[in-house]
Amino acid sequence: MADVTRKPKPPSGEFAPWLDPEAKPLIEFRNVTKRFGDFTAIDDLTLNIYEREFFALLGPSGCGKTTMMRMLAGFEAPTEGQILLGGQDLGATPPNRRPVNMMFQSYALFPHLSVWDNIAFGLKRDRLPKGEIEARVEDMLRLTRLEKFARRKPHQISGGQRQRVALARSLAKAPKLLLLDEPLGALDKKLREDTQFELMDIQEKTGTTFVIVTHDQEEAMTVASRIAVMEHGRIVQVDTPANVYERPANVYVADFIGDVNLIRGTFRRSGPDSGRIVFDEREPPIEVEEVGGEIADGAAVTYAIRPEKIAVAKTRPEGDLNAVFGKVIDIGYLGNVSTYHVELAGGQMVKAAMTNVTRLARRQITWDDEVWLSWRKTAGVVLEK
Secondary structure, eight states, X not given: OOOOTTSOOOOTTOOOGGGOTTOOOSEEEEEEEEEETTEEEEEEEEEEEOTTOEEEEEOOXXXXXXXXXXXXXXXXXXXXXXXXXXXXXXXXXXXXXXXXXXXXXXXXXXXXXXHHHHHHHHHHHTTOOHHHHHHHHHHHHHHTTOGGGTTSOGGGSOHHHHHHHHHHHHHTTOOSEEEEESTTTTSOHHHHHHHHHHHHHHHHXXXXXXXXXXXXXXXXHHHOSEEEEEETTEEEEEEOHHHHXXXXXXXXXXXHSSOOEEEEEEEEEEETTEEEEEOOTTSOOEEEESOOSOSOTTOEEEEEXXXXXXXXXXXXXXXXXXXXXXXXXXXXXXXXXXXXXXXXXXXXXXXEEEEOOSOGGGOSOOTTOEEEEEEOTTSSEEEOO
16 A cells, blocks of 8 residues: 655645544554454554544455454454554454444334434433433434434334434444444335435534445545455555545556546657557557556556546547547447447457437437547556556
């Protein structure tokens, strides 16, 4: 993982403590390994998470993200290494003594209790004064906009409202850290999208550090200040959503996040920060800029370019662009955009996405049309890994 301690401080007013060498992390994983018998779930992982972050652990099933969360909560202990919270080693601290709360995908609400009593449950167990409990519950009801539903039972409210009850209950004890394990997985797509913004708003208002586990790339990209992309117990990239999408660290990240074209070829350097990728003798080489000096001339590389960076036209474009000729094999209509699958002369399939600014009946490009694909020299990323 890249060393961020040498980077300059973030611009004034921008929330980016990971760029500040003087910022102290709230959570520190120090060379943490977790084994279950012969299976290594987490492999020598080092990671810092900062106060007030909305941090996402993203990866496919079995990559280790839930194991990381369970270790933070205290349900699992590291085989090797340390986990620190606020500078204190959590190793000997049982789950009920940690300033951490966890919200599960199932919400785990008590069906026989009202919304009000569900939120108050943990506060009552801590034997807080009655007035303090009432004030805290009312605060949580206002925060999650559930005042009108306080006396209802969980089965009398919607899935999205139950999710907010679980969130209110998790935040009622004012934890330093809230862990969210696939919290929106039970919601339908439209409600899930709406709830993502509600989560962001609540996290910003409370200032609580959120760590969310998800396999949903769009969800992580929407809510998170930073994303850790995981593969087989290791973190392969930690960065902001924009950088993970636009500057993936390797082919795995580029392919896992969003839609992408991956073109394998040979890199030929033409300048300190530029070059070309030779990928097919029947096609012109792909001209690239902003490459950096670390890729050697003659290296085997993969060129990653997002479909929305590619324009589709019936005539060859003018200007200093990459341009290739091909035939439309398939079209995917998604309402706001259409994805064109174009086969080049050498058999390489390239996807291009265009916004549907006109009605479908007026679309000028259709199946079997011969088209030109074009993109800027800075549109793609050259990857060696």
